[in-house]
Amino acid sequence: DTGVSQDPRHKITKRGQNVTFRCDPISEHNRLYWYRQTLGQGPEFLTYFQNEAQLEKSRLLSDRFSAERPKGSFSTLEIQRTEQGDSAMYLCASSLGYFAGFQEKLFFGSGTQLSVL
């Protein structure tokens, strides 16, 4: 296993279309995170999973966004009815988890660059 994989690397879509991204975390990692990053900004938290359970979703996240991690392995992030403001790099990260009050380091994938025309 060489790290966190994301697919596709790039996605161009028209406004109003639905898109789905996939993330394959490092195999022994329990936690999986989705972040969004726009140019010149830090990664913005979207949601995260502990195994198959979605533990938190950002309050800033529209209902058009949904994520799943059905078997506690890979995850998908779907955006329905895309808008131009959704254009960003979508980053997936995984970690071993949270132990004794300390957050394990995140391993990021290369991201999916979404462009909404």
Added chain:
Amino acid sequence: GQQVMQIPQYQHVQEGEDFTTYCNSSTTLSNIQWYKQRPGGHPVFLIQLVKSGEVKKQKRLTFQFGEAKKNSSLHITATQTTDVGTYFCAGLNRGGATNKLIFGTGTLLAVQP
């Protein structure tokens, strides 16, 4: 909600000069992590600080966690062109109900050879 700010947003230095970026959180943190993102790349973990007043060194990089656990700094001595990239701090809110890392706004470092 929790906010993590970094200054400066951008720094341009001559190779060999020192560089420092500062990270400030609106809330007390249980720990703080630092990541580096090369141009066109993804964030890569550098280090984690846990204790109040903690100082850690990695070769030319020195990381510090404030006594109140609300701020941190990264200092690079004698920058090299390989140091180019954006440096992010990421904090975990102390006593928070959830365990997500909140990333700072980042400092972009440019190094002129």
